[in-house]
Amino acid sequence: MSNLGIGQLAKRAGVAIDTVRYYERNQLLAPAGRLASGYRRYGESELKRLRFIRRAEALGFTLEDIRGPLSLSDERNVAKVKRAAEAKLTDIEQRIAELQRIRKGLRTLITACPGHGRAEACPILNALTQENPR
Amino acid sequence: MSNLGIGQLAKRAGVAIDTVRYYERNQLLAPAGRLASGYRRYGESELKRLRFIRRAEALGFTLEDIRGPLSLSDERNVAKVKRAAEAKLTDIEQRIAELQRIRKGLRTLITACPGHGRAEACPILNALTQENPR
DNA sequence: CTTGACTCTGGACTATGGTCCAGACTGCAG
DNA sequence: CTGCAGTCTGGACCATAGTCCAGAGTCAAG
Numbered sequence: 001m002s003n004l005g006i007g008q009l010a011k012r013a014g015v016a017i018d019t020v021r022y023y024e025r026n027q028l029l030a031p032a033g034r035l036a037s038g039y040r041r042y043g044e045s046e047l048k049r050l051r052f053i054r055r056a057e058a059l060g061f062t063l064e065d066i067r068g069p070l071s072l073s074d075e076r077n078v079a080k081v082k083r084a085a086e087a088k089l090t091d092i093e094q095r096i097a098e099l100q101r102i103r104k105g106l107r108t109l110i111t112a113c114p115g116h117g118r119a120e121a122c123p124i125l126n127a128l129t130q131e132n133p134r
Numbered sequence: 135m136s137n138l139g140i141g142q143l144a145k146r147a148g149v150a151i152d153t154v155r156y157y158e159r160n161q162l163l164a165p166a167g168r169l170a171s172g173y174r175r176y177g178e179s180e181l182k183r184l185r186f187i188r189r190a191e192a193l194g195f196t197l198e199d200i201r202g203p204l205s206l207s208d209e210r211n212v213a214k215v216k217r218a219a220e221a222k223l224t225d226i227e228q229r230i231a232e233l234q235r236i237r238k239g240l241r242t243l244i245t246a247c248p249g250h251g252r253a254e255a256c257p258i259l260n261a262l263t264q265e266n267p268r
Numbered sequence: 269c270t271t272g273a274c275t276c277t278g279g280a281c282t283a284t285g286g287t288c289c290a291g292a293c294t295g296c297a298g
Numbered sequence: 299c300t301g302c303a304g305t306c307t308g309g310a311c312c313a314t315a316g317t318c319c320a321g322a323g324t325c326a327a328g
Contacts, residue, residue: 005295007304017305018287026285037294039305048263055262060236063285070262078256082249085258089240096233099226102194106223109193115216122212124219128189128204129182139325141274151275152317160315171324173275197315 006032009042013050020050027067028053059085060092140166143176147184154184161201162187193219194226 010017023029029049032040056066061084069084105127112123119125144151157163163183166174190200195218203218239261246257253259 005304006306016287019285021306022286035294037305038307039294052262057285058236059239059262060233078247078251078253078259079249081256081258082244082247085240085244085247089237089244092233092237092240096230096237099194099230099233102192103223103226103230105193106219106226110216110219110223113212113216113219115213117212119210119212122215124215125210125212128186128193139274150317153315155276156316169324171275172277173324191315 004042004047006040006042009047009050012047014054015050023050023053023063026063028063060088138176138181140174140176143181143184146181147188149184149188157184157187157197160197162197194222 004012006017006020010020013020020029024031029046032042032046035041052070053063053066056070057063061070065084065088069080069087109124109127114121138146140151140154144154147154154163158165163180166176166180169175186204187197187200190204191197195204199218199222203214203221243258243261248255
């Protein structure tokens with residue numbers, strides 16, 4: 001271990017090989033060391049970084065966030081990381097609120113719709129069709 | 135009214151001209167009638183359809199949903215429309231649940247993070263870095 | 269008839285996060 | 299040494315929902 005080809009690294013991190021190269025191209029991963037042949041070589045630190053990225057994604061961070069506030073060089077900057085997490089939380093809360101608004105609308109319409117009969121009796125169609133849907 | 139150019143139609147429906155043409159290209163709108171010059175002409179029904187599409191989008195339907203279950207030919211099929219609305223509700227609820235899971239994780243980490251000091255004392259960084267984050 | 273606004277077309281481009289491909293080269297086991 | 303698996307590169311492509319552009323043609327007011 002700790003001297004991995006790109007295939008082994010990808011497998012251990014649970015990502016595709018192309019994803020590793022994509023991350024390198026997009027500065028999420030530092031350029032890998034190379035063998036004389038040009039083959040990339042990785043150690044434990046790259047594996048950790050890759051797992052770091054995956055966990056950050058699972059917390060709702062975009063790759064752009066990870067490139068920026070959560071970048072390699074900032075992994076030790078606690079204050080910046082906390083601010084990034086707070087900003088992301090605000091963002092997530094707004095998305096939840098928006099989806100809840102949509103859910104409420106759908107629930108209201110579904111409850112009121114008999115599921116058969118004339119289109120004019122279907123509140124879903126009416127809501128979509130009328131000038132002032134409610 | 136009821137004999138509109140694409141510009142008037144777009145303005146009344148509150149969308150961009152390019153969006154109207156995009157919808158036509160993608161079968162969300164039937165091919166428009168044409169003048170001898172090739173200019174598209176629209177009436178009230180197209181305006182209604184366009185507004186229908188916009189409202190459906192606001193309820194979380196994708197253009198693919200609108201092309202399918204909410205297509206022009208199905209606007210009168212109450213049972214199908216209700217099923218589509220129910221499926222969309224389920225979808226929205228799953229997205230909400232996922233975001234709530236993420237929100238919970240972020241809140242826990244933010245609350246526990248002092249916002250300064252050693253990186254090792256920052257639960258956000260620990261969660262992202264460690265093998266078994268919690 | 270001129271002028272400016274409107275419209276036409278096909279195709280390129282945006283952001284996001286990758287995925288896939290061809291053609292060439294390398295590493296390693298037998 | 300052969301052969302197969304692994305890797306290299308640059309670039310094309312996916313979905314989503316449009317947006318923008320150039321170059322050409324058209325409509326309507328004055």
